[in-house]
Amino acid sequence: MKHDLERTPGMDASDGTFDSVQAFEAQVQTLVWPQTSWIGNAFADPANAELLPMRGSPVDGRTLPSLCAASAGLVDEAVRGARSALERGDWAQQPASARKRVLERMAQQLEHHATELCLMDCLSMGKPFARLMRQDAVKAAECFRWFAELIDKVEGELSPANPSRIGWVERVPLGVVAAITPWNYPLENIAWKLAPALAAGNSVVLKPAEQATYSALRFAQLAARAGLPPHVLNVLVGTGEGVGQTLVEHPGVDAVFFTGSTATGQRVCNSASRHRIKPVSVECGGKSPVVLWSGAGNLKQSVAEVCARIFGNAGQTCNAPSRLIVAAALVDEVRLYLDELASQYAPQDPRVGAPEHGALCNVSDAARIQSMVDTGVRAGAQIWVGGRCMQPVAGGAYFAPTVLANVDPASALAQQELFGPVLCVFTAQTLDDAIGLANDSTYALAAGIYTDHLPDALEFQRRVHAGNVYINGWGLDDISVPFGGLGNSGNGAKDKGLRAYEKCCATRSVTIRLPERR
Numbered sequence: 001m002k003h004d005l006e007r008t009p010g011m012d013a014s015d016g017t018f019d020s021v022q023a024f025e026a027q028v029q030t031l032v033w034p035q036t037s038w039i040g041n042a043f044a045d046p047a048n049a050e051l052l053p054m055r056g057s058p059v060d061g062r063t064l065p066s067l068c069a070a071s072a073g074l075v076d077e078a079v080r081g082a083r084s085a086l087e088r089g090d091w092a093q094q095p096a097s098a099r100k101r102v103l104e105r106m107a108q109q110l111e112h113h114a115t116e117l118c119l120m121d122c123l124s125m126g127k128p129f130a131r132l133m134r135q136d137a138v139k140a141a142e143c144f145r146w147f148a149e150l151i152d153k154v155e156g157e158l159s160p161a162n163p164s165r166i167g168w169v170e171r172v173p174l175g176v177v178a179a180i181t182p183w184n185y186p187l188e189n190i191a192w193k194l195a196p197a198l199a200a201g202n203s204v205v206l207k208p209a210e211q212a213t214y215s216a217l218r219f220a221q222l223a224a225r226a227g228l229p230p231h232v233l234n235v236l237v238g239t240g241e242g243v244g245q246t247l248v249e250h251p252g253v254d255a256v257f258f259t260g261s262t263a264t265g266q267r268v269c270n271s272a273s274r275h276r277i278k279p280v281s282v283e284c285g286g287k288s289p290v291v292l293w294s295g296a297g298n299l300k301q302s303v304a305e306v307c308a309r310i311f312g313n314a315g316q317t318c319n320a321p322s323r324l325i326v327a328a329a330l331v332d333e334v335r336l337y338l339d340e341l342a343s344q345y346a347p348q349d350p351r352v353g354a355p356e357h358g359a360l361c362n363v364s365d366a367a368r369i370q371s372m373v374d375t376g377v378r379a380g381a382q383i384w385v386g387g388r389c390m391q392p393v394a395g396g397a398y399f400a401p402t403v404l405a406n407v408d409p410a411s412a413l414a415q416q417e418l419f420g421p422v423l424c425v426f427t428a429q430t431l432d433d434a435i436g437l438a439n440d441s442t443y444a445l446a447a448g449i450y451t452d453h454l455p456d457a458l459e460f461q462r463r464v465h466a467g468n469v470y471i472n473g474w475g476l477d478d479i480s481v482p483f484g485g486l487g488n489s490g491n492g493a494k495d496k497g498l499r500a501y502e503k504c505c506a507t508r509s510v511t512i513r514l515p516e517r518r
């Protein structure tokens with residue numbers, strides 16, 4: 001795919017990285033930070049608005065620009081505006097080719113403004129700027145293009161009915177869709193929700209995470225520039241329990257698409273149906289197992305892939321492989337590789353160069369993870385690597401890549417999602433044991449196995465409880481491959497691919513009685 005990411009002074013043109021903190025900060029000075037909700041293709045008036053509690057940047061603790069929370073009245077205005085755009089047919093009734101062009105231009109706008117979007121996300125949620133540019137921005141644009149392409153490709157169905165009738169099934173928009181997104185892949189998170197919902201002709205009201213709000217607001221402004229009519233995409237600023245919940249419960253919302261933690265997902269499922277029935281799709285957390293089994297090919301390469309997926313993005317990835325299950329015969333060798341490879345993910349200043357691991361999203365996260373690790377160690381877990389906070393930038397929130405062994409499989413460390421760079425290692429004597437350990441979780445988002453023995457791989461794939469299974473490569477995710485979890489990881493609805501589009505459509509069955517032949 002062709003990438004057309006913006007380049008700015010002080011940035012290395014070959015890979016989109018800043019070569020110095022000064023160059024990064026000079027660019028930050030040029031940013032115009034959006035601070036109020038986006039409704040009807042305009043920013044809301046900040047007058048009399050309540051401010052969200054100030055947040056410190058996890059990069060260095062600096063205070064970020066204030067954000068004005070949407071009032072209940074503004075939530076209502078956004079939902080009513082979205083409904084009126086729908087009823088006028090401003091978006092859904094445009095020719096497919098026109099809607100396709102708008103989504104393509106949204107991808108283009110995202111690429112042309114990638115630097116400012118990624119600067120905001122870097123300071124707001126702590127991910128390395130280079131990684132945001134190379135991965136998040138690129139994949140988000142790719143997602144909009146993929147769904148743009150789909151718009152004029154999907155067809156309806158003709159039913160094989162009685163010859164005296166014609167029956168068909170057509171896809172229609174669900175209506176007003178509420179999208180609630182997290183902060184860990186800010187641009188991708190919103191692309192996964194917005195692109196299929198808009199492709200299917202819905203109006204969307206987005207409530208992004210408090211930690212990733214600026215780029216969502218700016219992107220909505222860019223979407224208007226790309227030709228999206230007023231009220232088709234609205235973005236509300238606010239907390240989850242406040243604005244998020246008001247939006248989810250709103251009787252004018254026809255469907256809710258959520259990604260976030262399991263506890264919040266449960267709350268969203270309950271509150272969405274408070275006033276009426278509406279489809280709800282929730283993508284939640286995980287505690288994903290990866291098995292290194294006999295004949296795992298290049299074992300060092302496999303361990304390197306696991307490290308990249310659990311330590312990259314500081315472990316703040318819902319399908320990060322946080323439980324490593326190793327065939328007993330391989331444990332000593334695996335430990336050597338973990339020693340060598342994990343430390344390569346030591347957190348670094350996310351503003352310069354191209355580190356894989358930057359800050360944690362919230363200043364409080366470092367202490368939370370430390371406390372979980374310390375509790376596990378007091379209960380007998382053994383630290384192989386890391387296990388402590390680090391401070392590559394004063395005032396920020398950083399945690400060392402951490403590998404723990406001898407973890408009690410029933411403990412919080414083994415069962416709860418840490419959302420941090422912590423890998424727990426377990427040993428299995430038999431494949432049955434490995435599958436038993438893998439399934440010893442209430443989550444069921446992703447699971448993987450590395451082995452060159454196909455029957456073992458297929459046995460694992462068949463018996464493991466997970467919405468996504470990876471064989472010989474973790475996170476082999478393509479935009480065309482649907483993604484989503486089971487159990488406490490979600491209600492089975494998928495993001496990405498054709499399934500995401502289907503999820504965003506209602507179907508209408510139409511039957512015509514044909515006139516009798518004369």
Ligand code: ADP
Pocket residue numbers: 180181182207208209210238239240241243244245246248259260261262264265267268
């Ligand atoms: P995290 O714990 O990682 O911050 P959450 O699952 O709490 O993640 O948040 C994910 C998204 O859900 C965010 O946009 C957040 O504001 C929103 N949210 C949180 N609580 C609620 C709620 N009760 N109703 C609707 N949305 C919520």
